[in-house]
Amino acid sequence: MTVLVFAVLYAPLFVSLLFSLVEIKRGVIQWDTLSFSPYLTLWSNASVISALSNTAQVAVVSVVIACLLAVALALYTESDGAIGRRVIELVIYLPFLMPPIVTGLALLVASAETGVPRGLATIVVGHAVFVLAVAYRLVLTRLQSLPPSQVQASADLGASRWQTLRLVLLPHLASAVMTGAVLALTLSFDETLISTFLAGDQMTLPLRLWAMMRVGFTPEVNALVTLVLLVSIALAVVVAWRMKPDDMGEE
């Protein structure tokens, strides 16, 4: 039964892969057009490539912002006597837990009210806010796993709070931040619903793909999507490797 479910889940992937290699006319597969050339010619499709580059820019910027904020917020909420810890956590998780349409609309209304023009910057804000929850959660869990004795030992050995931060806490968090960053990048790359409301003239890849859906996808587009998928899988494997429970052993 698991096999059946997997088959259903993977059907779209394989169909897309198929479409990237052959052409289909009226539901009939033209096997004689089988070739890998779409994987090469796609790089000359200007509109798709510009959307891809927009998406990459947005992803990197929003992830950097989200990770920085995540570390700062996690350090804050875990510190002694932090005020408003629960409230802040709730607000952080909100954009991820709400239907993306609500998050997107809220930011759209805010941008309209404050007169900020919609464009890549607003998309960055939308993605950062959405992805913050994931990064925060990962960093927080990692921060909570640090034995307090290490921080105390550091103070005992004469380190200032700043040194403790730099030499003990941040290195411990580094791998969690990396994991969070990779996860956030893949989330941002495919983010469609929020971006719909926040985009101006420049489109991200998912939006460009949505616009192209009426016309139909050329093999080149399917090739691009397959490539993005492969890269995402590679990243996911790396992340999965690092998250193996050798440092999570609790019974």
Add this chain to the structure above:
Amino acid sequence: MTRSLTRWLLFGVIAVPPALFILAPLGSFMLLSLFHSEKSVIIRAISLDNYRAFFGNWTYFGTYLGTLWLCLQVTALAVVLGYPVAWFIWRQKGGTRYLLLLLAVIPLFMSYIVKLYTLRAILGLNGLLNQALIGIGVLDKPSQAFLFNQTAVLVTMVVIYLPFVILPVFLSLERVPRSLLLASTDLGAGGGDTFRRVVFPLSLPGTVGGALFAFVLALGDFITPQMVGGTTGFTIGRVIYSQFGLAFNWPFGAAMAAVLFVTALIGIALAGYAASRQRV
């Protein structure tokens, strides 16, 4: 500077980004829902008219209820299909387990739009499903019943949101301590009994949490119904989206989205309550 003053200052500083980029937009959008729109001009007078128009009008309220029902169905199906898969993965040992888990999660990395497109191609008149059914003799000629209706939306959503359920179910199963399983066997319970009385109840809160997560995601999805729903597959997400597009009635759209927001909040609260009951 007293300690508590420092603390308040720190709180003030650290709270700015979340407040500015999350709370304030949410607030402004709830506020907009109380305003009015006449001939594309927003009249800033507080009134509950939008909400009255929504709840009083069966076209809108009915669509909303229909969407709730659809998303419940999607969630239920996803759990029914996803739980056995997660359980199967959990039963594997070591490397196989994580490999299978990875395989289960990979579909999430495929572009959502292209996934929709290929599913539409599969379900369509010339699509692979029809061809397969004709090939094995179940159908004589291609059927139109698979696409551009509410069922198509249901099926597509299940395919898209299923991986979102498998992962949390697996995680909740993984949290069941081995010691409990061993104790159950020691006390003489067979595999089925152990599952029924130990594993399943313990995994339920996490499962409910994962299911509600998928439910909330499905609630706001307006692209899927637009692409595969045709004229009968309508969700409240599509209606809201059109208020910000062609219908151009932002306050009304904001009101409906606010209703959606509260619905999701209730869902999250329920999930949180369910998850907190897992005391292992």
